[in-house]
Each structure stands twice: as structure tokens, then as C-alpha cells.
Amino acid sequence: xxxxxxxxxxxxxxxxxxxxxxxxxxxxxxxxxxxxxxxxxxxxxxxxxxxxxxxxxxxxxxxxxxxxxxxxxxxxxxxxxxxxxxxxxxxxxxxxxxxxxxxxxxxxxxxxxxxxxxxxxxxxxxxxxxxxxxxxxxxxxxxxxxxxxxxxxxxxxxxxxxxxxxxxxxxxxxxxxxxxxxxxxxxxxxxxxxxxxxxxxxxxxxxxxxxxxxxxxxxxxxxxxxxxxxxxxxxxxxxxxxxxxxxxxxxxxxxxxxxxxxxxxxxxxxxxxxxxxxxxxxxxxxxxxxxxxxxxxxxxxxxxxxxxxxxxxxxxxxxxxxxxxxxxxxxxxxxxxxxxxxxxxxxxxxxxxxxxxxxxxxxxxxxxxxxxxxxxxxxxxxxxxxxxxxxxxxxxxxxxxxxxx
Numbered sequence: 001x002x003x004x005x006x007x008x009x010x011x012x013x014x015x016x017x018x019x020x021x022x023x024x025x026x027x028x029x030x031x032x033x034x035x036x037x038x039x040x041x042x043x044x045x046x047x048x049x050x051x052x053x054x055x056x057x058x059x060x061x062x063x064x065x066x067x068x069x070x071x072x073x074x075x076x077x078x079x080x081x082x083x084x085x086x087x088x089x090x091x092x093x094x095x096x097x098x099x100x101x102x103x104x105x106x107x108x109x110x111x112x113x114x115x116x117x118x119x120x121x122x123x124x125x126x127x128x129x130x131x132x133x134x135x136x137x138x139x140x141x142x143x144x145x146x147x148x149x150x151x152x153x154x155x156x157x158x159x160x161x162x163x164x165x166x167x168x169x170x171x172x173x174x175x176x177x178x179x180x181x182x183x184x185x186x187x188x189x190x191x192x193x194x195x196x197x198x199x200x201x202x203x204x205x206x207x208x209x210x211x212x213x214x215x216x217x218x219x220x221x222x223x224x225x226x227x228x229x230x231x232x233x234x235x236x237x238x239x240x241x242x243x244x245x246x247x248x249x250x251x252x253x254x255x256x257x258x259x260x261x262x263x264x265x266x267x268x269x270x271x272x273x274x275x276x277x278x279x280x281x282x283x284x285x286x287x288x289x290x291x292x293x294x295x296x297x298x299x300x301x302x303x304x305x306x307x308x309x310x311x312x313x314x315x316x317x318x319x320x321x322x323x324x325x326x327x328x329x330x331x332x333x334x335x336x337x338x339x340x341x342x343x344x345x346x347x348x349x350x351x352x353x354x355x356x357x358x359x360x361x362x363x364x365x366x367x368x369x370x371x372x373x374x375x376x377x378x379x380x381x382x383x384x385x386x387x388x389x390x391x392x393x394x395x396x397x398x399x400x401x402x403x404x405x
Contacts, residue, residue, distance in 0.1 A: 020044065020051035020117060021096030021177070024073075024104040025086040030062040032106035032217070037071040039110035047114060055104070056090035058082070064104075084185070084192030091180060100174040105217035107140060108172040115210035116174035125179040125205040128165050128197070129172040134211030141214060153234050157194065160242040163201035165209060169193050169234070172212050179205055191237040198241055243306065247299035255292025261285035262374075266367055279366040286374040293378055297385040304392050327393075330386020338379025344372030 022040040026033055037053050044051040055068040055075045065075050078089040091099055098120045102108045108129070119127040136146060154168040171193070183199040185192060200207055239246045262285040264270065269278040306312025348368045352360060 017050055018052055018095040019097055020049050021094035021099045022051065022053045022110065022113070023056065023087070023090045023094060023099050023101040024053070025056050025058060025083060025090065025101070026060055026064050026068070026104045027058045027086075028060045028062045028064060029104040030060070030064045030067055033064050033104045034067050034071050035106050036102075036104045036110050037068060037073045040113070041072055043111050043113050047117070049117065052095055054090055054094055056086040056093075058086040080188070082188035082192075083190050084188040084195075087192055088185060091177060094177055097177060098174060099177050099180070101172070103171040103217075107215050107217040109213060109215070112213075113174070115212075116172075119208050119210055120174050120176065123206060124208045125176045126196070126200045126207045127174040128167060128207065128209045129170040129212030130167040130209040131170055131212060131214040132167055133209070134213045136214045137216060139216045153194075153238065156235065156238050157197060157201075160238055160245050161198050161201045163197060164207055165197050165201070167209070168197050170212065175200075187237070189233065191233055194234050194237050195241075198238070240302075241306075241312070243299045243302035243312075247295045247302060251292045251295030251297075251299060253292070254288050254295065258285045258288030258290075258292055262289065262371070266371065268367075269363070279363060279370065282367065282370055286370050289374060290377050290381070293381055297381065300385075301388060301392065304389065308392070327386050327390035330382055330389065334379045334381070334383030334386060336379070337375050337382060341372050341375025341377075341379055344368060344375065348372060 022044070024033070024036060024040075029036075033055065037055070040053045043049075044053075053073040055065070055073045056078050057065045057068070057075055058078050058081060065077065068075050076090055076093050078086045080089075087101060090101070098117070100113055100116050102110060116127045116129075131141070132150075141150075150167065150169055154166055157163050157165065157168045173196075175196075180196065180200075183196070183203060183205075185195050185199065187195040197207075262282060265277060265279075265282040265285065269276055271277070303312065348365065351365070351368070
């Protein structure tokens with residue numbers, strides 16, 4: 001089956017006579033698309049900018065495409081559903097050196113795009129609108145989005161990816177067409193907005209923000225956005241795109257805490273604030289070590305797979321691991337720890353036999369059994385993880401899988 005989404009890796013050349021493409025994704029926006037196009041065309045004419053208005057129609061059934069054509073816009077029909085599909089098709093088909101994209105619901109002012117154009121001409125490759133700086137008019141954004149969703153998700157993005165963007169989900173943004181095509185964006189749905197900012201931040205593109213105003217949309221139907229569903233999709237994307245924050249850092253904390261607690265409790269019971277901590281706490285500390293190590297190994301799997309699949313950029317640590325790590329290294333380390341655990345277990349059985357396989361003092365015996373069992377589990381974990389990393393490191397040729405009809 002052939003997909004009709006344009007190949008961003010081999011885009012058509014931009015029209016040298018077109019400086020700016022104003023791109024509007026559209027799905028049943030008949031009530032507002034005409035006003036948005038009029039404002040954008042008026043802006044281009046008023047500021048004497050050679051440009052075009054491009055509508056990426058994603059299967060409208062309300063006459064939006066016909067209205068756009070009548071208002072002087074170029075209409076691109078994108079059959080693959082999804083916000084990301086519509087925008088990537090529009091970016092690939094744009095004729096302008098710069099693209100300014102914005103929702104076609106009349107919530108953004110397409111007549112006031114000069115700050116975006118100035119920043120783009122100033123050398124910035126991604127210019128984000130910031131609604132919190134420019135103003136959010138009454139009724140334009142639900143309180144849940146304004147005070148929780150957007151600040152939370154933008155904050156997570158800033159921390160995870162060291163991004164300078166304070167409004168990750170502003171629908172009005174401008175960018176260098178070639179720079180964004182070079183990011184090889186993959187998201188087909190609403191996550192596209194986050195992916196653009198995340199990849200631009202990781203790749204070191206020059207990013208800035210300009211204040212923009214958000215007005216109540218002019219739709220005569222409910223919005224496509226679903227607060228909790230789409231909010232979770234954006235958060236999930238940010239987490240999955242950052243294996244360090246999702247797996248590595250929590251794993252390091254959990255493993256270190258478990259290791260220190262185990263070492264502290266191994267000699268004997270401890271009393272803290274009147275609480276007696278004994279072998280039961282030692283058991284949970286050992287479980288923390290096991291879970292922490294598992295989480296750390298997941299971070300390496302995710303990072304290596306992400307780099308090979310192309311949706312995570314290569315990092316110095318990831319490349320070093322891929323270059324230096326060998327299956328044999330993990331197998332040797334895992335087997336050493338496994339043998340240590342087996343030896344401790346055999347010794348414990350020997351002590352039990354010396355007592356006639358009868359009852360033993362739990363406090364002393366469990367201080368031998370818990371570390372031994374933990375070492376066995378960790379040794380097996382490391383061995384299996386080494387094998388899986390070895391599988392992920394197998395060289396493969398690029399190939400395409402063609403599905404049969």
C-alpha cells in the first residue's frame with residue numbers, strides 16, 4: 001500500500017519567489033476558515049511579503065476546502081487522518097522559505113504575524129507564540145488548560161529537554177521550512193506539536209518566543225481537542241521521548257537507596273525514631289535494588305532502540321555505550337554476580353543442614369538468604385539484559401516492508 005503522505009526526506013524545492021507560507025491545518029472549519037485566510041492574505045499584502053496561504057485539508061465534509069479555494073488559498077488534500085499528518089504534508093508542500101502555521105478556528109490573529117517574520121529574518125529557526133505573554137482573552141482557554149495542563153506540560157518539557165519554550169502547545173508558530181523538515185518528525189496526531197519543540201530543542205535549533213493573543217474560537221461545533229485524552233497523549237510522548245527521566249533517573253535513585261539501605265541493615269537490626277527496622281525492611285531494600293536495576297536497563301534499551309529507529313537523536317552516552325559495550329562484558333559481569341549468589345545460597349543450605357534441617361533463627365539466616373537471592377536475580381537480570389542489548393546492536397540493512405493488499 002502506498003501512503004500519500006509526502007516524503008519529508010525528499011521534499012519538493014521551495015518556490016524562490018515565495019518567502020512565507022501561512023499554513024492552516026483544517027478539518028471542518030467552514031465557519032472560520034474564510035476569516036483566517038482573509039486576515040493572512042491581508043497581512044502578506046500590507047507588509048509586501050511574497051507569500052501564500054496553504055490550507056492542508058484533512059478530509060473536511062462541510063465545504064471548508066471549497067471556501068478556502070474561493071478565498072484565494074491553495075488547498076492541499078491530505079487523506080491520512082491526523083493533525084501531524086496534515087501539518088507534515090503541508091510543510092513538505094509549502095513553497096515558502098519560512099512557514100507560519102496556525103489553527104484555522106480564528107483563535108489566532110493571522111493579521112498580526114510581523115513578530116514571527118521579524119524573528120525568522122533575524123536567524124531564528126523556530127519562533128513560538130506565547131499566549132501567556134501575549135494575553136488570553138476571556139473564554140479563550142478552559143481553566144483546566146490555563147492553570148494546570150499547559151503550565152504542567154510546558155514545565156515538564158523545559159526540564160526534560162532544556163527547552164527555552166514556555167508555551168509548548170501554542171498553535172501559532174513560525175519556522176524555517178528546511179530546518180523543520182530536517183528534524184524528520186514522525187508523530188501523526190496531536191503529539192506533533194510537542195515533537196516539533198522537543199526535537200528542535202534537542203538538535204540545538206535557534207528558538208525564541210514572541211507574545212501572541214489567544215481569542216475565543218469562532219467554531220459552531222465542539223473542538224476536536226479532548227482535554228484529558230490529549231493531555232495524557234502529550235505527557236506520554238514527553239516521557240517516552242526521554243528515557244533518562246522515564247527510566248534512568250528513577251532507576252538510579254531506587255537502586256542506590258536499596259543498596260545503601262541493604263548495607264546499613266545487613267549487620268543487624270536498626271532503630272530509627274522508635275521504629276525497629278529488621279529483615280523485613282532488608283527484603284524491601286533488596287526489591288528496590290532489583291527494580292532499580294531493571295529500570296536502568298530499560299533506559300539503555302529505549303535509548304539504543306530510539307537512536308536506531310530514528311526518533312531519538314544520537315547522544316554522546318548512547319554512542320559510547322553502543323561502541324564500547326559488548327555482549328561478553330555483560331555476560332561475564334552477570335555470571336560473576338550469579339555465581340556469588342549461588343555460592344551464598346549453597347552456604348545457607350549447608351548451615352541449614354548442619355542444624356539438621358530444623359528451625360533456624362530468622363534474623364541471622366535471612367541476612368544470608370536475602371543478599372544471596374538478590375545476587376542471583378541481579379545476575380540473571382544483567383545476563384539477559386546483555387543478551388537483549390546484543391540483539392539491538394546487530395547490524396541491519398535499511399529496508400521497507402510493503403504490506404500486501
